[in-house]
Amino acid sequence: MLIVMHHSASEEQIDQVISAVQSMGLQAEPIPGSLRTAIGVLGNQGYVDDSTIRNLPGVRETIHVSKPYKLVSRDFHPASTEVTVRSAVFGDNRPPVIIAGPCSIESEEQMLEAARTVKAAGGQMLRGGAFKPRTGPHSFQGLGVEGLKYLRLAGDATELPVVTEVMRIEQLDAVCKHADMLQIGARNMQNFDLLKEVGRLDHPVLLKRGMSATLEEFLAAAEYIVAEGNGNVVLCERGIRTFERATRNTLDLSVVPLIRDMSHLPIIVDPSHATGKRSLVPVMAKAALVAGAHGLMIEVHPDPATALCDGAQSLDGDGFSALMGQIGGLQDYLRTH
Amino acid sequence: MLIVMHHSASEEQIDQVISAVQSMGLQAEPIPGSLRTAIGVLGNQGYVDDSTIRNLPGVRETIHVSKPYKLVSRDFHPASTEVTVRSAVFGDNRPPVIIAGPCSIESEEQMLEAARTVKAAGGQMLRGGAFKPRTGPHSFQGLGVEGLKYLRLAGDATELPVVTEVMRIEQLDAVCKHADMLQIGARNMQNFDLLKEVGRLDHPVLLKRGMSATLEEFLAAAEYIVAEGNGNVVLCERGIRTFERATRNTLDLSVVPLIRDMSHLPIIVDPSHATGKRSLVPVMAKAALVAGAHGLMIEVHPDPATALCDGAQSLDGDGFSALMGQIGGLQDYLRTH
């Protein structure tokens, strides 16, 4: 941490800050400049809580050098992590893992049909939501545990590993029983109790970026899970909230190469939630792969017009098949460039 | 809802949209314009889910006229709601309720001292966090149930009603036992399960705006609580996330008069979390009252320099007393203007 003093800070104020740093068990190294003094803080093993220093007299600002994450950072763990979910492997030098399926599980038939569609087109994992967070209280809220069974059944019938969102700690038992991978949704990215609980399990975790989360906060959320012992975390960019509302969210694709540089964890992209428009999904899916995504999460519904949730952003079977064909060609390109 | 067709939409496409609307049990009223046709949707009793219509061929966009909230809207409930928390009353024509106390409960002594400071300066309610959501996993996470007891004890000793944040459904029993008002934090504003559960209780609720929540989403979150039967909801603006990082968040004070116009629920302001800087708190607290806030939530700590959480934005006893004196004079002005 660097503590920047005001131009007019007195010697006494500087000494007071140095004492405060030392009383935290850290060293303080004054760096006198031509216009002002800065004080380097040394000896910390990670992020320093600056709340007792930031407002001391004469302090203009504190600047963090250490980040609030370390275990997930490539700086300290250079080798890329591979996350295995039965037959699907997320990682460098692996084909991208395409996860597909409906926004919400509606019935056994719907899930089976969706699973067959995903399988036939070449998808590697099946998704489906049993517990749905909805902005308004009067929308369809999901089938719950009953839905989890349909998901499992459809996964088994097609030999596709399945992933589903868990929204509450109490749902963990049921979800772990039926799903191969646990999804933490964007709204729960900073539900720290849930993150810690999931960190104590063995199941691989798909962690979605919160819609107003910075990259730093996203990685700090992953750190919560890894710090508890579960290193099988796959990150997922799904769009952030900005002033632009022509798309549902703003897909921040640049974080894909940036996260690959800053962290050893795999990163995938969800173009369906990011754009909210079916017509944009295929093209942004391909752009995400070129940007370096280790996989995709795509909403696919046998009959989007009757979907109980997010039909407008779901591909139908033909649309998904066409996309998978295009992705195949793209992988040939990516392998050789 | 209004469905806007493309300039070049065919008669057949228009008919298909009309059929889709009718199959939802609603009426469709075509409005032919000089450049394009729009289709009004009539007969709905609230927000219409447009996901099956938005992507039909020939549809350019759908525009919502009904909002995803109705019970909390002044349009349907013109009379302002008063929310009573023992001796404290939030409402029009009431003095603003000043809630104060430390970010986190650290010990029995600290809470007692904080409570006496709040009481002596004229505060009406006591706050303190027992369960702390922290961005990084290695920061102080709160005292839990033990902390709730200290809060209750400090409240009883000073005859101040107490409010504290509940982060998980399983904490509800303990929190309800010890607190007079339940706070839903910004990160949980769209934790719909928690909202519904809280909606089934009698305790008054303080609902904080999510850091990237629109006004519409904020009111829809309150609707979740009220729809379950608990109408004792107080809203709280605490800053939103924007590109500007000179303050911790951007305090969106304009929503105070706007919410007073759109909803019958009381609205208070938390200038401590919004600004993140002690020096800005008093002035923004006063600005909030002038903007029409029914109350304030202020972080006060007996000794901010040693606070385990958010010391940089906490007032000490003298600072809070000075602010309360200034607020007194302001109320005289507000009563007469």
Next chain:
Amino acid sequence: MLIVMHHSASEEQIDQVISAVQSMGLQAEPIPGSLRTAIGVLGNQGYVDDSTIRNLPGVRETIHVSKPYKLVSRDFHPASTEVTVRSAVFGDNRPPVIIAGPCSIESEEQMLEAARTVKAAGGQMLRGGAFKPRTGPHSFQGLGVEGLKYLRLAGDATELPVVTEVMRIEQLDAVCKHADMLQIGARNMQNFDLLKEVGRLDHPVLLKRGMSATLEEFLAAAEYIVAEGNGNVVLCERGIRTFERATRNTLDLSVVPLIRDMSHLPIIVDPSHATGKRSLVPVMAKAALVAGAHGLMIEVHPDPATALCDGAQSLDGDGFSALMGQIGGLQDYLRTH
């Protein structure tokens, strides 16, 4: 336009709104709903200014159906536009146009070397800034007209068409004399006088999106130019300002397919300014092409370490050559998928 009345609006208020619409020479069509009345506005030939209606008593909100652009909209002009800048052609079914060169023109030698680098690697157009907008007043401000001559000379020597930014109307003569295409920078996207002046010229125009401009405002800015008679406009996405500061701006790639759908004008992408980081440029450049961009604008500097401007985001000759090689393979893929 649709005018939505309050639930409790009186008949008299509705009549007053209808009169106000009619006094604008337009028709008003009341649409009585179960909860409230809406009033459709018909007969307008484009965007309606609602400022005299929005605040009439009983009006809850006005909703625009027509957009503030029409000439640039695909809705009214379905055929895609091709923009030709000497040997470079921006358009559907054309290879992407790669524009490259230094942020700022520093000397005749630097421009010649940059031009040769661009040409050798296969770039189709040369860029270079003579007038530099800089955030702080003490940074290098550009060589001015002298720089334009170096740009022209370097373009002629390598047979590359050249594009450069014009910041003021008075610079137009000089810029038109030396450049083949005029660039309007992000900060000037709503400099309407400049847009109109440029609209009266024959030179093709590269219009960059403002850093806080919505898609609608971006297209409305293009409309200013086209409305004056100059239809040779190429749009350029270069990142928007959001809460995320890990990259210089947030590259909003989803607007590429969206603009291709909404407008007939070509759209290119500038990954250098968007990301601000050299290491992210190649991968985002390729992602932009997959997203459907008709071209790219890439900062290339013979020796980025000594660049007077934006060296950190500039590729050197080897980096640019490598990127061009990868783009070649990508075009093969795009042609066949």
Next chain:
Amino acid sequence: MLIVMHHSASEEQIDQVISAVQSMGLQAEPIPGSLRTAIGVLGNQGYVDDSTIRNLPGVRETIHVSKPYKLVSRDFHPASTEVTVRSAVFGDNRPPVIIAGPCSIESEEQMLEAARTVKAAGGQMLRGGAFKPRTGPHSFQGLGVEGLKYLRLAGDATELPVVTEVMRIEQLDAVCKHADMLQIGARNMQNFDLLKEVGRLDHPVLLKRGMSATLEEFLAAAEYIVAEGNGNVVLCERGIRTFERATRNTLDLSVVPLIRDMSHLPIIVDPSHATGKRSLVPVMAKAALVAGAHGLMIEVHPDPATALCDGAQSLDGDGFSALMGQIGGLQDYLRTH
């Protein structure tokens, strides 16, 4: 500036960075930490351009300690500046200066009536726009120089100093001839040529914050003007662009006390453009004064329903008179607290 090296940076990389700093004529002070090395840069007299250092091998990031402004900073100029525009004085310990008038000048009669309204209610300055920046090309664009004459005439008739926006350098002569204060609009906040030109004049300047400008960029823009010799700059907060669209912009009132702390220049607030809604203007105007604004800019139109521009956010004469009455009482409070 502080240069933070990667955890794994080699000695050689650190030496290379030190050499690069020294070749800029600055000193480099390595600060070895337990996890990584940082390098302090000393000897600079202001903001350091880091573009040649940011991407050197082994560098993780550069952190600026000096800001891109110094002349406008209170750190170096502790005494508050007063700006005098004939009878109106912006400054500490002065009554707030209320600037009022229509968005655009429409006719001699309209301006005279507006001026009389402003004067009668107790306003101290008159505003009116002769050159109007409008999002769409087909809206009313202002009366130009003819309008300036009406403004001058109305100001003289009522003895009110007048302020108007200048959008282009070529308009400066005419505007200086007729106006007492020059306004730089939000869209031109980073029109650096215009800023510099205005900096060479004697006229006081009202500089509005750009809609996506950070505080740092806002102050750097003011620095452009002051650096040229014109220190008579008044800053104006007018709302920023965020995801929240319930108001036209998000009024960022917290910057008022923050700017008062960071700069010696006066700061006023424009609640009309910030909120875009007439009903919110009075309450936010008062909140701005309590937040410490040295003045207000309010849109007032004799007959808002017929205004050619921004009628929906304009107060009529009665509304403005009522507001001025309330402001009078507020000043009594502010003087004594």
